[in-house]
Amino acid sequence: MQHKVYWIEGDGIGADIWKVTKPVINIAVQKAYQGKEEIIWEELLAGEKAFKQTGEHLPKETLEALAKAKVAIKGPLATPVGTGIRSLTVTMRQKFDLYACIRPVHWYKGIIASVRHPEKVNMTIFRENTEDVYAGIEFQSNQEETKKLIEFINKNFSKNIKEECAIGIKPMTEHGCKRLVRRAIQYALKNNLPSVTLVHKGNIMKFTEGAFQKWGYEVAKQEFANQTITEQEIREGKDPKNKIIIKDRIADAMFQEALLHPEEYSVIATTNLNGDYLSDALAAQVGGLGMAPGVNMSDNLAIFEATHGTAPTAAGKDIANPCSLLLSAAMLLDHIGLDKAASTIRNAIQNCIDKKTVTQDLAKEIENATSVLCSEFGNLLIKEIENM
Numbered sequence: 001m002q003h004k005v006y007w008i009e010g011d012g013i014g015a016d017i018w019k020v021t022k023p024v025i026n027i028a029v030q031k032a033y034q035g036k037e038e039i040i041w042e043e044l045l046a047g048e049k050a051f052k053q054t055g056e057h058l059p060k061e062t063l064e065a066l067a068k069a070k071v072a073i074k075g076p077l078a079t080p081v082g083t084g085i086r087s088l089t090v091t092m093r094q095k096f097d098l099y100a101c102i103r104p105v106h107w108y109k110g111i112i113a114s115v116r117h118p119e120k121v122n123m124t125i126f127r128e129n130t131e132d133v134y135a136g137i138e139f140q141s142n143q144e145e146t147k148k149l150i151e152f153i154n155k156n157f158s159k160n161i162k163e164e165c166a167i168g169i170k171p172m173t174e175h176g177c178k179r180l181v182r183r184a185i186q187y188a189l190k191n192n193l194p195s196v197t198l199v200h201k202g203n204i205m206k207f208t209e210g211a212f213q214k215w216g217y218e219v220a221k222q223e224f225a226n227q228t229i230t231e232q233e234i235r236e237g238k239d240p241k242n243k244i245i246i247k248d249r250i251a252d253a254m255f256q257e258a259l260l261h262p263e264e265y266s267v268i269a270t271t272n273l274n275g276d277y278l279s280d281a282l283a284a285q286v287g288g289l290g291m292a293p294g295v296n297m298s299d300n301l302a303i304f305e306a307t308h309g310t311a312p313t314a315a316g317k318d319i320a321n322p323c324s325l326l327l328s329a330a331m332l333l334d335h336i337g338l339d340k341a342a343s344t345i346r347n348a349i350q351n352c353i354d355k356k357t358v359t360q361d362l363a364k365e366i367e368n369a370t371s372v373l374c375s376e377f378g379n380l381l382i383k384e385i386e387n388m
Contacts (some may be wrong), residue, residue: 010075
């Protein structure tokens, strides 16, 4: 059976890690299924490569292809800070309603992490992807339209915003929050996980973050009443046996909980900005973004991605760590039903870590490790897969 997968190379180190990733995926699928399954690759242009060839960072042809696609995978895309184009990744999330950013965080044995017990960190973050401050509704300071908006708010809502302020708007809908939490609960049920925790800042932002908490509990009660139970219900004496526990935590407290009691959390459902911070912080606990996979999903399209940046200073030097993209590819293989190939890739990565032959970033985190080039690491992975 053939599986069509669109791919976007990405900027910076994107070219380096793709040279490794595609051959590894192909050999893993071949090894696992002996030619009965095959990936058919089709490249789409985006980012700097697209701009050089077409004059556009996100060409019409790419958007049209993704509108009809089921799965795609991409390397990191560059975004200027404070000026220039907006994030292409955020643009794709909004264009295709990729409302769920899903990032599993898991420690690979042998990596010296920043915490004493990284093996206790085994969480999957569901981050709402299309709303919150990342919707990009901003107004620059000292502009006439901004001053008019400030004047309108001050006059009609009895606020006292200074005239020189920049303004950002934080939209959050019941529909957007509920579908994210619904997906997180469904994931926990499918994977037999013990809890889903709603992470929010509702103690301060009561009508947005607080509403996320409220709507999350409503989804659990109205749609999963026989399969879930809240912590409050447990305190009241109800039996949690065979039920998923629905928890909620204030965002800043959750950062502390992730460090002190990570084993108490399995699935996190949270808002856009909180999810961005938290997923990166959790990745740091198990070795960094170089080992962190992710996917942006709608109900129709899944775009898997390396979760790190473009690392322009390392671009073209063949020193980058391809594991984030490789592990995202393993998630993709799981998604399309090729779980044997996905496990093959994960096992090959663990084997290379066990043998302490890894790229330079991981070599710094593994005692007595040998640093190899990105391309050399890819060849080692292929040998591991061939010998399985």
